[in-house]
Amino acid sequence: MMKSLSPFEMRQLVKPKFPLVMLFYLLGVVRSQVSPGVCRYPLGMSGGQIQDEDISASSQWSESTAARYGRLDFEEGDGAWCPEITVEPDSLKEFLQIDLRSLHFITLVGTQGRHAGGIGNEFAQMYKIKYSRDGSRWISWRNRQGRQVIEGNRNAYDIVLKDLEPPIIARFVRFMPMTDHSMNVCMRVELYGCEWLDGLVSYNAPVGQHMIFQGLHVYLNDSVYDGAVGYSMTEGLGQLTDGMSGLDDFTLSHVYSVWPGYDYVGWNNESFPEGQVEITFEFDRIRNFTTMKVHCNNMFPRNVKMFKQVVCYFRSETDWENPPIAFSPVMDNVDPSARFVTVPLHNHMANAIKCQYYFADTWMMFSEITFQSDTAMYNTTLAPPNTDPPTSTQPGDDPTHKVDDSNTRILIGCLVAIIFILVAIIVIILWRQVWQKMLEKSETFPYNSNSTRSSSSSEQESNSTYERIFPLGPDYQEPSRLIRKLPEFSQVMEEAAGTNSAPKSPQASAQEGVPHYAEADIVNLQGVTGSNTYAVPAVTMDLLSGKDVAVEEFPRKLLTFKEKLGEGQFGEVHLCEVEGMQDFMNEDFSFDTNPNMPVLVAVKMLRADANKNARNDFLKEIKIMSRLKDPNIVHLLGVCVCSDPLCMITEYMENGDLNQFLSRHEPEGLSALLSTTPTVRYSNLHDMATQIASGMKYLSSLNFVHRDLATRNCLVGKNYTIKIADFGMSRNLYSGDYYRIQGRAVLPIRWMSWESILLGKFTTASDVWAFGVTLWETLMLCKEQPYSQLSDEQVIENTGEFFRDQKRQSYLPQPAICPDPIYKLMLSCWRRNAKERPSFQNIYNTLLECQV
Template sequence: FLIYISLFSVSLFPAICRYPLGMHEGTIQDEDITASSQWYDSTGPQYARLQREEGDGAWCPACLLQPEDVQFLQIDLHKLFFITLIGTQGRHAHATGKEFARAYRIDYSRDGERWLSWKDRQGRQAIQGNIDTYDVVLKDLRPPIIARYVRVIPVTELPMTICMRLELYGCAWFDGLESYSIPEGGTIAAPGYPIVFLNDSTYDGFQKNRHLYGGLGQLTDGVLGLDDFTQSHQYRVWPGYDYVGWKNENFSTGSIEMEFQFDRQRNFTSMKVHCNNMFSKGVKIFQRVECLFKPQLIAEWESETVGAATVLDDKNPSARFVTIPLHQRVGKAILCRLYFADSWMMISEISFQSGESLLFTASSHCFEYRAPGSAMNTSGGPETLMPPTNPWTEEKVDDSSTSILVGCLVAIILLLLIVIVIILWKQYVQKRLEKAPRRILEEDATVRLSFYSYSIVGSQAQIHQANPTYERVFPLDLEYCQPAPLLHKLPELSQSAEDSACSGDYAEPDLTKSTPHQGFQNNVSHYAETDIVSLQGVTGNNTYAVPALTVDLLTKKDISVGEFPRQQLRLKEKLGEGQFGEVHLCEADNLLQFLGRSSTESTSHAVLVAVKMLRSNATKSARNDFLKEIKIMSRLKDPNIIRLLGVCVRDDPLCMITEYMENGDLHQFLSQRESSTPFALSHNIPCVSCAHLLLMATQIASGMKYLASLNFVNRDLATRNCLVGNCYTIKIADFGMSRNLYSGDYYRIQGRAVLPIRWMAWESILLGKFTTASDVWAFGVTLWEMFSLCKEQPYSQLSDEQVIENTGEFFRNQGRQIYLSQTLLCPNPVFNLMLKCWSRDIKDRPAFDIIHHFLAEQMNGAI
């Protein structure tokens, strides 16, 4: 006889069987997480827990991972689990880490002895991993795996350091089925139809003489075949993929034998088989079944069989479950013979129910059901049971309380429905909130970023406003405004914002004096565009934004540096190049003698210098800018500003020779170091202390204080534009934009301008206004880089477009703007300084003399 699907279906449904198995929660104990190796004790396998920041933040295998290496993290779940999903994460370590696995593969075992390699439905082993250190990447395992032991093996194409955190998701495999043995599936090649392959393509056992044994595959993957066996679920696979099928004429007995082996002896209540019944194509469910039991694997099959006959259906072609009662027979293995009812028999899923499978935990006669399921009822519609609250629980059924248990089941199902709806709703709301920054439809509001191009005509500075080079339309406010007016003023600015960002309250500078800037409380040192000249550097960036009168005063004087013999320069390395020229690292012979420095050491040895070289085919405008830059740079004399040492201007190519620091730029210097700890010091690992960082930050503030006193606006302050000398000496330079190494720090606007948007103040991005106050904002970002040891880019979790949109949130000032977070090394007073540098209103940002004084006090306190 035929028993259709009942309420107590226990077939697994991968879409619901997605419980975290305990890496994050701690259900999986430290002793159950092992690894092939570890870099330090603080990066051992016990720290490989998703979303946890313990130890040094992750599991890291020892040494650089080579492409041929096999390093693994192993998890013992202590019993079989149906694993459908894996989540991975890199080593963030509160923004100090930078290691993650770009790809990995999985090995698994059910007994700890025989290990199998997971493959997807196209036969690929590698799983795409992470692209940054913090974001969690979830990957469905299709097909899922049934295992007790899981090994996650990072893979790489290039030698690199790898660190990982992870979580496994799934539910307990209460069937206890360890393997099944079946005949190999067949192939249908009927005229007018596509070839249908009915083999078990994910089987992880052995194959011999057209027989499969010792493994699990498609009959236990939780995927139910469709009504039409020629169609498959959307896995980019071949027709018939969802079924394993056999042809009657290939079996002389008119039946197929299936043997099932379990983890232990069980008391079986039923077997469920999901069959195809497309009788129009010669496919029907089996007509009867006979099953034998074996109490132990080494024992003989018991002679008494359990059998059932089915009622064949020639009216409804829907695929369906057939449930076979097994009458509480005890065994560790089952052998079933399924007899053909037509030309073909096709099965997509088999599951077993035993006294250990229908699990309930009784508390006032309430219980927990063992696993979710999905099945087809007699009308072909799906019937889904709700998931359990905890897949680790295991209790026995109280047969004397069946009616009460059924009542509790209905109540629990309703409760679980409500809980699932609430969870899904919370996840939906959370995802919406996490999509930062907020996106609004284009028709809500539009604005174009305002940038200006400058040209020098004769001795007079004339400003020609060009069409905005940034043409991307993005929203700033819910009230629609035409783009053209917004080029000059954004709607609904608060009075404070108008005071700090609009031209109505600009202070005219006293250019006859060079007094330090005294803050933004009353006078805002911001010059209208008609007052500013931006010199075009040889590498394409604006060297400085300088008041026009200052340029005139400085350039009327002769160059205060001498002509250096060009033949005494030897090129060593190209540091970078740009639109108008190149920057080279050179050795300058007899430079100290040229500079007139007396020294006890020889003055004839070569000195490393940076040489900016203007191309001979540069435009006349670029040539004039280059000569003006030389004159201005020759006047800049501050211990924390790169100094102009000499020029070569008598013939082409024009060159200016500047200082170069032996330790390179600050970004590279810090990224190659770790925080100063006893471990790092004892193992001679290059490191820096908080006091060192404060010392270097104080010097940068000192150099910027000097530039601000001259009313110079830097426009590109960042660690890449600071050079490091001996004893942590810092000098501000401007080579960063020219180097390919830092091309990712600049956002290209319609193929022309490039801007360091992650360092720029909101008014610079939206209004094109660069001031000493916008340099203060960039200084705050530079501080953040330093105290994260340059391990990641500012706003690394945001795309360039999202960074720009985030400036709109600063403009709106509704509390949705995203700030850089405090790093592990950063003291609270320094982070509070950063937040002040990122104040929305210009007048609220501290001046550089105040910043310098504050950092000097912090440095003295740290020594």
């Protein structure tokens, strides 16, 4: 369905992109799911990012109406691109072609005629679009009803914007003007969208099938697939990549005037004797795959369920690699709503993935499949191989010169991008400082009428990047501005500050024994891995600053590198082996290993090029870690600070992190007897949760705030011993658990309290919230990501429901093996009012009382 946009939307879309928006993509924040409602940025015709040499045409009327003048809202040359000959009705010989240099997700197009200051009056009444991903196979765009013709302009100067529904994934796009009678036409154009970071160029799958449900014909075919369709679909993309997730009721659709089942591609178990549907995904290059998200229908009352298992094979050269990976989501026979199932792909390197999805019921239906990945470091090609666009050549052109010129353009483009990134980083730092000061003021001073008017004024002048990237409705803008708009703001600030009156000073709060919630009074250490290890009260940090480090210098030559666990902006985390570590430890600490056996340790190493602030933070982190003495907190064993690179050596448990450990196990029971998968008892799970609560009880007694409590940050030793750590954020394996919100650090939003996301408040009470999620993960055996049925944007939206407190917020469901008292404890951790959440002492006591 095509629709025209309002003048305000037009002005917003034709503006050059704000640097922070560009940085969102340039800094490699890979998001595996695109949304047509968000992905609507001008791609560079009007802004100049698309170079002249990347714009070509079938012909031109004169040099002054060449293809390079076909830029929206530009008046250079004679004011537009004009073909050499008059366009005839239904003629598709003339076209204006744009090369985007890489695959893009294109959701919107804009067109304009030739005005040229009043001397021109040529425009295209209609046009068609063709696109290509490789420069050789061209595809005609059709809307969801199969219509190809797009209504164009009615005069020479107005900009007409049209949504592409469905959107297209392409590198090359051609605008082909049409008329209903012979006339001269000229065009200026723009494309809107964002880079296609999935890198998926095609998927091959069986054709969707036809269902008859209670006399209703439901067509579950991929109606917008742009490849070849026979008994199967090959070499194309379609509804599984159009950014539109299906509704809970598969007979309904987001799109009007379409048939039942339109949103889904579905298959019947009876048509597949092997009980599985195989889909092959081809990518633009070798990539490092983190996760796959599959949006599934789960209307089990109608014999539709999500897949019970998926087995994925990877190919990086010619053959499929063995062994494949297998994943079994937790089946849900209670909630019939559709949901995203997140499948971990464990950082496999491949340019093709073949997945076999096994039926759990009569029907299986998918509406979206997306991937999160990083391009392989050794493959830095800027465009897919063998995808140079067909270009018209003139006599005397030198092909060799063209190749050299292309390489020069690439080099210049890289240099410009680097400069742009540096400038954008400076802008982000300045913006964050301003935003932080605004938060501090909001936490220190009561609001009055003057401040309210000032805030309103600034809102009108501001073009919020948060609002543009995540348009979640009028209530979801930049968090600090969102809160100030709402009438219950004062009440929320009082609750967050732990007071029922006007905000009190930090000293007053401390005297009353209430932790002060203002982030201004917290020292946030950057951490070697780019995370905040612990948020430490400023008073505590002052006390620590005058003390020496109580850890010995360790000879770095005794460290034997095993593997890199992760990395961040300022350093790396390595898994190392050490012999004779016991000789360097004090009497208070002992290893639960044979003294003659080497010990595994985690080594945080600061990069030599780290700045002064990072170096100071690293030394402060050592100072803090050296003071933490608890059996359930990772212990600092030694340091290497006499020479660069600076290192801190901490415990590493032999069974790795809790997330990976539990995901390899099944709960003990009858079904587990039929499997070779190792099992774990509920009593063991309960004991591990109790240990986590004990460690957090210790941290909270020091008023330390962890900020990233999750199973990925808990290590497992012998006999289910648990120790809380902090470097899960640095691991690529868990990149899908973190989310970037406009210039702020990446945040684990699925574990965060609503006040942490919306107000920026990180407190012991927010750690309690995260503990509730961690407890849920543990009893789910980490088979599913929290809120897996929600997208990241929907998770943020759900926090708004907690804020409004109208009983519409969603909670994590009760795990199958979770007793009622333990689920009640979880729910208490997620109470809206932070003061009503239990303390870690209470949590620990409750878990002890409920011990099996």
